[in-house]
């Protein structure tokens with residue numbers, strides 16, 4: 001199977017592109033809106049003699065297999081092909097069990113399983129990595145000078161201030177000139193909370209009380225390598241909150257980055273991501289990966305908001321900072337490696353059952 005993603009303004013245009021490139025036999029694996037609903041992405045598969053996406057999945061699988069099992073199996077040991085229906089069924093069931101235990105909603109689950117099934121890999125954890133790689137995008141936060149100011153936005157308590165502190169610490173360690181501005185000037189103790197971190201890093205914390213103020217601050221900090229902006233917690237379902245945030249983002253040369261707590265309800269997290277994407281958010285930082293046990297919300301946010309995975313936070317310690325999320329890293333939270341893996345799997349399969357779950361393939 002060959003996997004390919006297509007981008008277009010409308011679903012009709014995207015389907016047309018799929019047909020032109022892959023023909024009538026293409027199988028639609030996944031669809032999602034991007035850019036706040038202004039464009040769509042369609043991932044489709046077609047039978048192929050020497051599939052590029054499968055080759056990529058093999059490469060990832062090879063590396064991942066090494067980590068999972070401590071030794072590399074002969075290629076033929078872990079690669080199975082499509083006519084092995086039984087292998088594919090048990091692969092799908094294992095992935096479904098794991099995703100159900102993480103509260104992944106059916107729409108997202110179906111797309112991941114469909115994708116995993118066409119990758120011609122027989123180890124579920126590896127097929128899962130391949131599916132995460134094919135379906136989602138990964139754009140880590142910059143560790144070099146960055147032209148746009150990075151504004152961390154999200155719901156109250158999502159971890160925005162800690163992410164700003166962590167990114168600032170990383171920039172300082174990378175010998176970058178970093179400036180930190182906070183627009184969270186109303187909540188009691190908000191400035192002091194961030195100041196506790198910036199003082200340690202020897203950074204002067206700037207405050208911006210209005211959009212005009214923020215514009216001036218950014219203009220005066222143009223010589224810095226990175227400008228990081230903290231914001232107050234936003235209720236995405238309150239128009240007044242969203243309007244105020246949109247005003248801040250609109251002052252120019254700002255990239256809003258969604259900060260999202262990993263353990264939220266999956267469907268609600270997806271809805272929030274969708275709303276934030278309408279403000280121009282393109283990537284997200286996931287926090288509290290150390291506390292969360294159900295990560296369906298993260299997959300839902302990527303799917304519903306068309307968002308790219310940036311970094312993740314799994315500690316309150318600023319020094320331990322942020323790590324980029326890759327397909328492999330993300331998959332490792334669903335399929336713990338080594339000895340954890342067996343016990344996690346048996347625990348998960350005793351908690352969930354696939355028998356009532358139905359999946360659909362859409363042909364294009």
Ligand SMILES: Nc1nc2c(ncn2[C@@H]2O[C@H](COP(=O)(O)OP(=O)(O)OP(=O)(O)O)[C@@H](O)[C@H]2O)c(=O)[nH]1
Pocket residue numbers: 154155156157158159160161162163184187190231232233234287288289290291313314315316
């Ligand atoms: N264990 C753990 N705690 C975290 C993580 N990220 C943030 N926290 C904690 O979550 C709480 C909220 O973090 P903040 O950074 O203040 O969140 P915020 O989004 O700025 O909150 P508001 O400004 O009130 O909207 C704090 O106690 C943080 O220490 C994480 O990755 N792991």
Ligand SMILES: [Mg+2]
Pocket residue numbers: 160161162184190230231232233
């Ligand atoms: Mg805060």
